[in-house]
Amino acid sequence: DGGITQSPKYLFRKEGQNVTLSCEQNLNHDAMYWYRQDPGQGLRLIYYSQIVNDFQKGDIAEGYSVSREKKESFPLTVTSAQKNPTAFYLCASSITTGGYGYTFGSGTRLTVV
Amino acid sequence: SQQGEEDPQALSIQEGENATMNCSYKTSINNLQWYRQNSGRGLVHLILIRSNEREKHSGRLRVTLDTSKKSSSLLITASRAADTASYFCATDKFQGAQKLVFGQGTRLTINP
Numbered sequence: 219d220g221g222i223t224q225s226p227k228y229l230f231r232k233e234g235q236n237v238t239l240s241c242e243q244n245l246n247h248d249a250m251y252w253y254r255q256d257p258g259q260g261l262r263l264i265y266y267s268q269i270v271n272d273f274q275k276g277d278i279a280e281g282y283s284v285s286r287e288k289k290e291s292f293p294l295t296v297t298s299a300q301k302n303p304t305a306f307y308l309c310a311s312s313i314t315t316g317g318y319g320y321t322f323g324s325g326t327r328l329t330v331v
Numbered sequence: 332s333q334q335g336e337e338d339p340q341a342l343s344i345q346e347g348e349n350a351t352m353n354c355s356y357k358t359s360i361n362n363l364q365w366y367r368q369n370s371g372r373g374l375v376h377l378i379l380i381r382s383n384e385r386e387k388h389s390g391r392l393r394v395t396l397d398t399s400k401k402s403s404s405l406l407i408t409a410s411r412a413a414d415t416a417s418y419f420c421a422t423d424k425f426q427g428a429q430k431l432v433f434g435q436g437t438r439l440t441i442n443p
Contacts, residue, residue: 249429260419261433308373312429319364319376320431
């Protein structure tokens, strides 16, 4: 079955530590996205990528970094510069040309301990 | 930047009743999409309506779009307990790349 896999499902980060969230898709989609969701809130865009080796900042990119070395993979690193990282992180993909819905992963819940 | 604003923020109805959620947005769009999210899960795409369309149906879902008022509504008919979820509208401004902007969502509870 085609889809998006996010791992891990739960992640705990110590103060000052970088952590990387994995996102892999086998849908052959060109575009991939990372969103952050806080409790009871909507989604805010962190980074997006339309093509391999290219990515753009979203609305809340500070304290985060990404890479897009393969079409299938778009990992997100939450750095120590992100002061309030506790949130639910969602990865999505879509056909680049627009006019299509996104396919979402099941999310990673990150907690700072 | 939040583009869509859903109304109401929360809605509780009896099973079998119809549920209507509204979404307003600020700028011109290429399309508007509705998604469902069950608690603690990812979002599921429900329906997409393009800016030149006024109404669209998918099973028990009916979506309308009024670009002059910059608003959309999602109607779920004959609701079921399994419809309990949060529902989000998202707009695509398509400035060189599809980049959906999501609203805050409506929490729908269907009481048996």
